Amino acid sequence: MSKWQQHIGNWLTEHLELPSDVVLELPRITTIGQLHVYIENHRGIVLFSDQELRLKMKQGYLKIVGENFVLKMMLPEEILLEGKVTQLLFINE
């Protein structure tokens, strides 16, 4: 069922030029150098510490590794992370 949904989503984004993050419910991640990471459309924090932020996504997790992490802002569906980012990892289960 979800596979079939994803299929339609993919087709929609390709042929109707709809933004993929909205249609496919994927996170939108914006980074400004190593300083900031701005994540929208996530599914909650799994882990947060000085060196690591792990967010749940629709599928799998997003792992951000670095130093001196501070959540500059935490709004429903939006997170702004500040610190020195070294890695961004997508973990698919």
Next chain:
Amino acid sequence: MKQTQGVFFTGYVTIQVKGHHPEFFLNFCMKEKIPAWNIKKMDRETVKCNIRIQDIEHIRVMRRKTRYKITFVNKHGFPFLTNKFLRRKPFITGLLLSFLFVMVLSNIVWDIEVKGVNPEIENEIVEKLNDYGIQPGSMKFTVGKPGKIQQKLLKDIPELLWVGVTEKGTTYYLEGVEKTVVEEEEKNGPNNLIAAKKGTIVDMFVSKGKPMVEVNDVVEKGDLLVSANIGKEEEDEEGKAQDRELVGAKGEVIAETWYKVKMNVAKSTTYEVLTGNKEKSYSLNIAGFTIPIWGFFSPDFANVKTETNEKPFQFLKWELPVAFVETTIYEKINKKEQRSEQEARKVGIKQASQDLQTELGKNAVVSFKKVLHESTENGKVKLILYFNVREDIAKNQPISQGD
């Protein structure tokens, strides 16, 4: 970012959340739509974050559902600052007192400066002002308006020709001009006295000069009454005026003169009379809103005349939008009077004789003789009146000595 903008003004707190897996608490916040910022992980079990004041209630509710220990670490923002500020009672009272003090002091007359007059009159002015209650130390709103002070001073000090009163902050500046008595020139040249008007001479008092007319003579305008020549013209017989001696003729020639006066008198008139009943009320006017202090009930007068006297409070040199208002309500009666023709005539005669009197001066004796013509038109009585006046008709006529 919009959520944390201006957060200083609404106030925010730093809280510390302690418990197993505090990330869960953060997720909870997100679910409840509570924005948080500057989130720092202190150690494995503690997280510090900032939240808005209005979200504290939500957090409390959440805390009951979960098992986190929440402590308030710090308070920031305007509401806390003012609280802190307001809690210092001595400071606040001091501040209020100083405001009050300055306000009271700005409403006191501090100085009176008199300029432009000699010390004697200056002293008199100051004394008079003291009598009115204007002196250094008196409250400003008990002092009347500069215009009124001006009038009073002019009335009470006859030596003053003009006085200007200006109120500048807490100082009253008075500038006076004295009447300088100009001595009349005594040495005027020789002159005759001639008749200014037509009339019958009734009485004569000649102090200098030679009278040329006698009592009961009728004189025309311009006739010679008293001659300046008191020389021996008569003795000379030849009519030569060689030895003539000229003086400034002086004297009074009282004559009876006649005046015709036209008058229009309305048969019905309305006029307002104050009955003398009055009611005073006091109020404070704050930026257009009036707050009564005394005299809440308006008197049940049918017709009223209201007089308001507004005196603004001052703070330093500025006028505050607060004013002390004194309102006096007088009872007024509109009197309507219907006059009969006879009464109208009486009024007309009285009015006319008064007018004549003021025109001719107080030495003239005005006496009414008769009504020459009377007609009624459009509710008005038209009168032509005939007056008999005894007055001084002598007028100076200088003689050029022809040298």
